[in-house]
Amino acid sequence: MNPCAHLVEAPTEAPTQETEGCEGCLAEGRDDWVHLRMCLSCGYVGCCDSSPRRHATTHFMETGHPVMRSFEPGETWRWCYLDERLG
Numbered sequence: 001m002n003p004c005a006h007l008v009e010a011p012t013e014a015p016t017q018e019t020e021g022c023e024g025c026l027a028e029g030r031d032d033w034v035h036l037r038m039c040l041s042c043g044y045v046g047c048c049d050s051s052p053r054r055h056a057t058t059h060f061m062e063t064g065h066p067v068m069r070s071f072e073p074g075e076t077w078r079w080c081y082l083d084e085r086l087g
């Protein structure tokens with residue numbers, strides 16, 4: 001399957017960001033996220049859909065930024081929310 005236009009246009013690396021975890025969880029005083037995702041439009045770091053608060057998805061809903069990448073060590077896959085596609 002070919003990547004969608006959003007994945008073709010998105011960078012493979014986000015703006016360098018220093019973070020200790022999910023920005024949404026940290027703001028709420030939580031630290032129980034499962035995995036982290038990074039927005040390739042603005043560098044926001046949020047937790048995945050396996051986490052209780054799903055901040056990465058919330059970020060997409062609020063901003064419309066379509067492409068996130070994994071923020072886990074050794075993982076480089078990207079995900080387009082609009083097309084629900086990996087690339």
Ligand SMILES: [Zn+2]
Pocket residue numbers: 004005006007066080081082083084
């Ligand atoms: Zn797309």
Ligand SMILES: [Zn+2]
Pocket residue numbers: 022023024025026033046047051053054055056
């Ligand atoms: Zn979170």
Ligand SMILES: [Zn+2]
Pocket residue numbers: 039040041042043044059063065
């Ligand atoms: Zn963003």
